[in-house]
Amino acid sequence: MKKIIITGGAGFIGSHVVRRFVKNYPEYSIINLDKLTYAGNLANLRDIENAANYRFVKGDIVDMAFINQLFADEKPDAVIHLAAESHVDRSITNPSEFVMTNVVGTVNLLNAARDTWKSNYTDKRFYHVSTDEVYGTLGGDGMFTEETAYDPHSPYSASKASSDHFVRAYYDTYGLNTVISNCSNNYGSFHFPEKLIPLAIHNIKQKKAVPVYGKGENIRDWLWVEDHARAIDLIFHKAATGTTYNIGGHNEWKNIDLINALCTIMDKKLGRRDGESAQLITFVTDRAGHDLRYAIDATKLQKELGWVPSITFEEGLEKTVDWYLANEEWLTDVTSGHYQQYYTEQYNHR
Ligand code: NAD
Ligand code: TYD
Numbered sequence: 366m367k368k369i370i371i372t373g374g375a376g377f378i379g380s381h382v383v384r385r386f387v388k389n390y391p392e393y394s395i396i397n398l399d400k401l402t403y404a405g406n407l408a409n410l411r412d413i414e415n416a417a418n419y420r421f422v423k424g425d426i427v428d429m430a431f432i433n434q435l436f437a438d439e440k441p442d443a444v445i446h447l448a449a450e451s452h453v454d455r456s457i458t459n460p461s462e463f464v465m466t467n468v469v470g471t472v473n474l475l476n477a478a479r480d481t482w483k484s485n486y487t488d489k490r491f492y493h494v495s496t497d498e499v500y501g502t503l504g505g506d507g508m509f510t511e512e513t514a515y516d517p518h519s520p521y522s523a524s525k526a527s528s529d530h531f532v533r534a535y536y537d538t539y540g541l542n543t544v545i546s547n548c549s550n551n552y553g554s555f556h557f558p559e560k561l562i563p564l565a566i567h568n569i570k571q572k573k574a575v576p577v578y579g580k581g582e583n584i585r586d587w588l589w590v591e592d593h594a595r596a597i598d599l600i601f602h603k604a605a606t607g608t609t610y611n612i613g614g615h616n617e618w619k620n621i622d623l624i625n626a627l628c629t630i631m632d633k634k635l636g637r638r639d640g641e642s643a644q645l646i647t648f649v650t651d652r653a654g655h656d657l658r659y660a661i662d663a664t665k666l667q668k669e670l671g672w673v674p675s676i677t678f679e680e681g682l683e684k685t686v687d688w689y690l691a692n693e694e695w696l697t698d699v700t701s702g703h704y705q706q707y708y709t710e711q712y713n714h715r
Contacts, residue, residue, distance in 0.1 A: 368394045370441045372426060372474065373448030375405035377556045378494070381594040382445060387413045389598070394418050396439060399448060400425045403703055408695060409555040426470030436477040443490040444478055445601060446471065449528075452559050453498075453521045454711055457653055460520035467524035468531070475535045486542050492601050493532040493545045497586070497613065498522035500547070502656035509547070510662045511609045518654045536607045544604045546597065549613035549661045552681065553590035554688040558700060559707065561585075562682075565624055566689045567696060569631045569642045576712055579651035581621025584658040588614040589681035592674045599670050613661025614674040621646075630686050649715035 369386065373379040374397030387395050395418055399405045413419055424431050426448050448470060450456065450463045475491065482489040500509040501516030517526040535541040556563040568575045596612045604610065618626075628642035635642075666672045676684075689696060 366392060366394050367443065368396065368439060368441045369443045369445060370396045370398050370435075370439065371445045371447065372398045373405070373446070375399040375401055375407055375409055375421075376447065376451070377404070377409075377553075378551055378590055378593060379447040380406075380409035380555050381553070381590050382447065382597055383410060383419070384413055385591075385594045385598055386445075387416050387419045391418055395420070396441065397421045398424055398426070398435070402450075403707075404451065404557050406555075406557075406699060408698065426473055427465050429473045429476075432473045432477045433480070436481045440481060442488060443492065443601070444474060445492045445494065445597065446474055447494045449525070450521070453519045454559070454652065456519055456521035456524070458710075460524075463520050463524040464527075467521075468527045471528040472531050475531060475541065479535060479539050479541055482541070483539075486540055489542050490601065490606075491532065491535070491541055491543045492597070493529065493543065494597065495529050495545055495547045496522065496525050497547050497549045497611065497659050497661050498656065499526040499529055500659075503658040503660055505658075508660045508662035509611060511547075511611055511665055518656055522656075533607075542606045544600055544606070545609045546600050547609065547611050547661075548593050548596070549586035549588050549659055551590040551593050552587050553685050554692070555695075556590070556685075558696065558704075559711075561620065561623075562587075562627070562685065563689065565627050566631070566686060567700065569628060569645060570635070570690070572645065574647040575624060575628075575645045576647055576649045576715065577620055577624055578649060578655060580648065581619065581624065581646075582657075583620050583655060584617050584660070585620070585623075586613050586615070586617050586660045587623070587678060587681075588612065588616065588674065589676055589678075589684075592676070595675070596666060596672050599672055600666070603670050610666045610670075611661045611663050612666060612672075613663045614678070615661075615663070616674075616678050617658070617660050618678075627682065627686070630683060634686055634690060649712070
């Protein structure tokens with residue numbers, strides 16, 4: 366039985382990856398290792414928490430002694446590493462935490478994997494999940510390919526770029542069996558409402574101002590989270606050692622156009638008159654160092670492994686809005702307590 370440690374499995378993308386692996390691979394043993402920060406939530410995994418091939422372990426990847434002991438006890442065959450501090454705005458307020466989790470935490474895992482597997486790397490795999498933000502920003506045209514030079518601008522993307530470099534260094538130096546994927550912006554269910562799409566859905570629902578940074582001209586390339594999880598599954602099983610794949614849906618949207626589209630969907634779903642929700646759009650002070658445009662060229666993934674997105678953005682956005690409207694309790698739970706304080710600090714001065 367293959368034993369896989371998935372880190373950050375209680376977060377947004379991690380929970381979709383854990384669910385997919387637990388359901389699709391009953392012959393694997395899945396350990397979800399997560400610190401349960403503000404972004405981690407075991408309610409994201411209620412439907413599989415009692416599965417025979419699933420276990421949750423609470424722990425911090427920054428705690429080297431804990432990580433070494435866990436690897437010594439469990440002797441995993443593979444790691445799929447998603448645990449991270451993931452929000453750019455928080456990285457601007459508190460960069461050090463991003464260095465600790467994203468860089469030091471990743472190196473702790475790499476060391477533990479190297480030491481546990483050193484007698485034979487062949488059947489082992491360290492899969493590092495990363496972001497397109499490591500490539501920096503694009504102008505009006507062009508796309509990020511796997512060959513694009515790293516040029517991160519935010520403390521978040523700088524910490525992810527650093528962790529990617531360490532993963533490659535462990536392949537080059539120790540021969541560790543590594544793979545990396547760099548994905549564009551995800552959206553879907555269980556997305557914490559500090560990121561644009563769930564925050565806008567939450568605010569529109571509550572008839573609160575929908576904050577759009579700057580003029581709303583920045584462009585992001587959106588991918589449905591379950592398509593990301595499917596790509597991770599494919600890359601984990603099929604990619605050659607030491608390779609990198611970009612993941613993205615060829616789906617670029619200007620923030621303001623995206624928010625207007627969301628408002629139109631929400632007007633219909635909530636029985637509001639046409640244009641009512643769009644009146645909530647409020648332009649606020651721009652994010653410092655705000656990357657203008659991200660766009661992923663996922664040709665390599667398509668050509669080599671046959672992956673293409675399974676649904677259109679229109680379908681995905683509608684599914685996502687439906688999920689948030691049907692899961693009021695989840696949204697109320699995650700937006701109570703600390704969230705209120707975060708929201709006040711983040712938005713009251715903009
Ligand atoms: P998230 O913030 O929703 O979840 C992160 C998870 O990591 C949480 O469950 C949290 O509790 C856990 N965690 C944080 N610090 C930890 C620590 N020190 N030890 C153990 N666990 C810890 O993030 P997400 O959006 O699901 O992103 C997951 C991964 O995918 C990240 O590595 C991120 O960089 C990458 N990524 C995200 C996106 C996106 O659009 N969200 C796009 C591309 C890549
Ligand atoms: P976000 O969801 O934070 O993802 P990222 O910064 O990693 O791309 O932001 C997506 C885009 O939306 C980005 O250009 C910043 C913008 N944005 C807003 O305009 N308002 C908001 O309240 C947030 C959170 C983001």
